[in-house]
Amino acid sequence: MPLAESHRLRRGRFSEPGRLYMLTTITHQRKPLFHDLAPLHWLIELKEVTLRTLMRRFKSRTAIALRKAGIGHKPIWQSGYQDHALRREECVVHVARYIVANPLRAGLVRSIRDYPHWDAVWL
Structure with a gap:
């Protein structure tokens, strides 16, 4: 999203303690600084x-x-981030599986077990 439109991501944003959120952030110009974690x-x-x-x-x-x-790459991060507050009816396990499977879908690992963060507390 262009910087001029990034303010739309903040519209209606509310931080609720105790709420589960899925957050997404991206490296500046999508540089592969983490190789297996961008977007994160x-x-x-x-x-x-x-x-x-x-x-x-x-x-x-x-x-x-x-x-x-x-x-030495500067800046590291694109400005802004996306957030999605999980609703009570959403299944945390499904969201956690989606996140953990990203490196597999991107072809960065052959197996979920090859991804160092596959063993999330919600799985």
Whole structure:
């Protein structure tokens, strides 16, 4: 989504503690900095911070760590992120399986077990 339209992602955004969210963020210009994690999907349970604070901390800390590891690409992340609050009727297991299967669908691994994060707490 072009930067000029990224404000639409924030429309109606609400951070509800205790709610499960699927979050998606993408590296700047979709550079394959993680090889197996771009775009990066998360399934999180929001605790005491807002979605905005959580994503700002994540992007800041990972950018610092990547630069220390020698990744010189700047910027690391595209601005913004997408969030989807899971409804009570949505099956957390189905969403978790979707996220974990992304590297398999993208051809980055031959088996789900080859993906280091396949053993999610919700599976």
